Each structure stands twice: as structure tokens, then as C-alpha cells.
Amino acid sequence: MSDAIVSMAEALASGQAKIVDLTHTLDPDFPVIILPPEFGQCARFRMEEVSAYDHRGPAWKWHNITLNEHTGTHFDAPSHWVSGKDVPNGAVDEIDPRVFVGPVVVIDCSDGAARDADFELTPEIIEDWEAEHGAIPADAWVLMRTDWSKKSGAAYLNMAEDGPHSPGPTPAAIELLLKRDIRGFGTETVGTDAGQGAHYVPPYPAHYLLHGAGKFGLQCLRNLDQLPATGALLIAPPLKIKGGTGSPLRVLALVTA
């Protein structure tokens, strides 16, 4: 094994492999998911100075930060959803770290999402992808590329009077991915589900079905257009929060240059 690790390090050093950052900057103005106001809300990212080389601490600068487990680019653990509340080791501190590094495939839905904000990832699209790239390997991350991360401001949530409009998977698509025994599913939008995902049966199928099956979620990803359809390695370790249902994190991909 040490040879394999050394080879990878050499590939990175020589430029044969490169690192792609799939993470948004934690910024007070980055959107968070919006729920009906009578429900509890996702805390926005906030940062307050503790000291800045001044009377509060002459030689150092540091901040207190506040945020939700699901603010910014973040990881969803099975215990995030009611369907996954009894999944063994379903909190971020309990998950086997083995799953934080692993293979990733990317399904490109960017053309469809550009045409239709409510674009759906369907089993047909997945099967077409497999016809071209081969079956989705078991225990792989599957990322839905929509280029949605290139939107900013109000266009990102794309909120209307009938709720947000952004692309996402249908229940049948998630069921098919579960048949492939994927590790987890990731998106560029604010959640793993479509903006209108509340109206599927079951509501929020990605959350409900994935977490019920002990799978993981990643959302608010970016730079998916720099990943190959297959062959990249995803590094996505959440913070080790006791009983945490998710975590903001730095998501990196290793790709062959």
C-alpha cells in the first residue's frame, strides 16, 4: 500500500494529479435553506472578532464563528433525517472515517438545468450515463452536476411564491442509486433535493431515502465542471461533532491532470 500512497503523492507533486476545491467560501451572504418561518431556521454564517492585534489581544487575531451544521458547503449524516434517526453510527462523529475518502462519479445535468430550473435527475438519465461510462460502482459518491453553483444572489435559491425552484433527483432516481449501493449523493444546490422536492412522494426523496438507507449527502458543492465523469477521488471528512447531523466541511477532489 505504501507504494500506492507514495505514487499518489508523487503524482500530485509532479502535476500528474491535481486537487480541485469543491467548496464555497463560508460567507455571511451565502444562502442557506429557507423553511416556512414558523419552523426553526438554519443559522447563517456569522463571524465576530475576538481580537485583532489590539487591546483585546495584542499579538493575535481570532474570531468567534456561528453557523448551523448545514450552513455553506456541508455534509449530511443519516441522523439528519427522520428516516435515518435509528441508523447505526448515523451521526458525523460515529461514521467510519473510511467513507470520507473514496471514488466519485459525476452525472452532467448542466444542459438540462440551464433550460429548466426544475430539471429532474431521472432513472433514464442515470441509465444513459451508465451506457456511456459503465455501471456506477458500489460505494461511490455520485454528484449531480448542474452548474447551479455559478448562480449567486437571489438566483441561487430562485425563490418564488410557490417555493424555491432548483434542480434535483426524482424518488425513482434515488431508488436506482440505492440499488447501485452508492456511498452518498451530492449536488451544487442548497440541498440534495430539488427546490420543489417537498411535492414528491416521499417528500424530499434524496434526504428521506438516502439517509434512511444510511447513505450520506453533500450540498452547496462547486467546480463540478472540473471533474471527470469517472476516475476522481473525493475527500469529504465532516467535523467530528458529537451527535452532529451534518457538518460544514472542505470538499476536495483528486483528479488526473
Place this chain on the structure above:
Amino acid sequence: MTNALPFPPKKDPQKRTLVPTLPPMARSRASLGLGVMAAQGRFGLQICAACAAVQYPPRDACHKCLSDDLPWQDVDPSGTILAETTIRVSPEPYFRERMPWRMGSVRLDAGPTLNCHLHGEVGRGDSVKMALKLDKAGQGVLIALPLKGSEHMQDDPTLRAMSCDPKRRRILISNARAPMALALTHALLNAGASHVFLGEPEAWLSWPERKAFEGMENVSILPLDVTDTSSIAKLSAEIGGKVDILINTATYTRPGGIVDNDTSFARETFEVNTLGLMRLAQGFGPGMAARVQDGINSAVAFVNILSVQALMPDPSYGAFGASQAAARSISQTMRAEFRGSGLRVMNLYIGPIEDDPWFQPLPPPKVTPNAIARACVQGLVDGLEEVTCGDIARDVYARWQTDALLLEREITGGGS
């Protein structure tokens, strides 16, 4: 006749901004009562409970019967100017900068003769209406006003220095999404404000009401979120030197008491209503306090719109009330901290707002955004510190002033 206030010229960048000077601040304890009346826009004096003699100047014992029971009461403000004089020399820096200064004595119909400032439109022999106003030092002072002033009587320099008139001034409304923000914007522009800046939190979240502001003349929407220190620092760096009046409209309301409530909601409530006010005070306060004597469009007032629930326990809005009580405390402290600069802090107390979804199931009376806007502008014009708007706020405030413990029992049913 008072001349209309000219539009201020652009500042000469080579001249130092004048440092605020204040009129003399020292008062006897009894005389502080003048400020209490002035802060609320009331005209009154001590009236002896034993012999009904009206007292002036304020004192500790009745000038007629020596009783020390001298409650402050509203008094008929009608009177006649007996004499006037013009002061041309003074050792006080504040008055030296404003010479010559007219003063007079007014015989009140209610009895006493008062020494007072004179509005430019009144002189010896005139029937006048007396008013108690806060001067730049925040102390209550007397001014004789015309019974029926000219169109621009509010622009009289002596009176304007006692008011926080939005005319020719630039105003920052901290949250454009607040229910009263649009009405307030219209009211301020109608009152002659030269520009209204509105803070927009979370521009990434669209809101259809925004359209009403777009295209309005002399109105700008700028990013500002009172929960985000960096956004306050950024906006303050950009326009802090142009904010003459700041009106904090940012409010976060959630129903629920203390025992049955959720601390996540409570935390957000405090983040907006309480710490948000503190952040605004820190971000904009020092710059405003330094510009209190900056000509026609000088900085003049910091306005906090508070729920009257700041004054009473309401189990239906427990955490909200707590945040409002804390905000009121912050506001009172700001008033003390800004007093040395002459920047006024006005609290505008309101009740439940019409069409605010967080007060939807409550019965009338509720206060409308237009009424809040009117009360805010009038409070600024009158130079007040404490203003109530709507039946509920007026009633609760009056009960609180009379007997806060009785109010608590009335609201919670205790002792019934």
C-alpha cells in the same frame, strides 16, 4: 417670517468639521423635571398638591405654602411676552458660536413668569404658545412659539437646534423589509428629507415588496444586516459620514413564552433586536456623534422602534419581550453615551402591527405602518426622546409610568 432652510452646499473638504459644543448642562434635581416633560413633548410645571400654586422655576418646596409635594402636571401653554432682550456676549462656547441670541420673559396665563428662548417670529407683547424642548445638552428648556407660525417656522435656527427635523437631512432605515419601512420612506421624503438609504439584509432572498422602492427618487437600497458585524462596518465605511438620522427598524418577532419557547428562536430574537441595535450603535454612532454640528445636514438623531412589550411581561411573546426590554436598556445607555455629543436617541414604542403575520391572531387595535411613520416623523420634528404610537402603546406606556407593578398584574392576570 422665517426663511426656508436653504439646501446645504457641498462641504469644503479643506475645512475641519466643527466639533459639537453644548449649552450648559448642569441642573438642579428639581429642574431635571423640565427635561422629562420635554422628552415626551409635554408642557408642564410643578403644581403644589397642597395649595395648587404653579411653580417656576422648578424647586423643592412650594413658593407659596412650603409644601414639598410638587408633582409635575400639564399646564396651559398660553402666555404673553412681557419683555425681550438680545444677548451679544457670552462666555459659553455654545452661545458664542450663535450670537446674537434672543431671550424674553413670558407671563403664563396659568400664573408664573418664565424666562425663555424666543422663536424668531415672536417679540414683546405677542401672545405666544410656550413649549418645553430638549436643547443640544438634552436638558429641558423653554421656548416661546408663535400661535400661528409661518410656513417655514420650523426652520427657525433656535427651534431647529432643539428639533431633529428630517428636512434637508439624510436618513438610514436599517431594514427595508420591516413592515413600516415603505411608509416611513414616503413620510420622510414628504417631510423634506434629502435622501433615504435603506438597509437590505439577505439580498439572496428575493422579496416582492422591494419593487415599491425601486425607481423612487432619492432612495437607495444598500446591503445591511444588523446581525452581521462586517456588513455594518462596510456600509458605515461607505455612507457613515452621510447618515444624519438612523432609524432602526430591524425586528425579529416570534411568539412563545419563556418555559415553552425555543432558545434557537430566542437567540435570533436577541441577535436582531438587541445585539443588532448594539452593533448599529457601534458602527454608526461615533461617526454621527462627531457630526452633530456639521451645518444644515448635521447628524441629529438615532431612532429605535421598540415594541411596548419592552415594558411588560407577556407570556405570549416572552422571549420577544425580553429582547425588547434589553433593547430598551441599550437604547437608554446609548442616550447617556451620546448625551455628551448632542446626538439624540428617540425611542418610538409601538404595539402589534397591522398585517404583520407574527401578530395576525391578535385582536385590534393594531398600529398601521402609516401611523408609525407619522409618529416617527412628528417625534423627530418635535425633537422628542420618548414617543408612543397607537392605542396599545400609549395605554401600556401610561400605565407603566403610573405603576409598573400594577401593569404587570394587569397583563398577567396576577392578583385578579
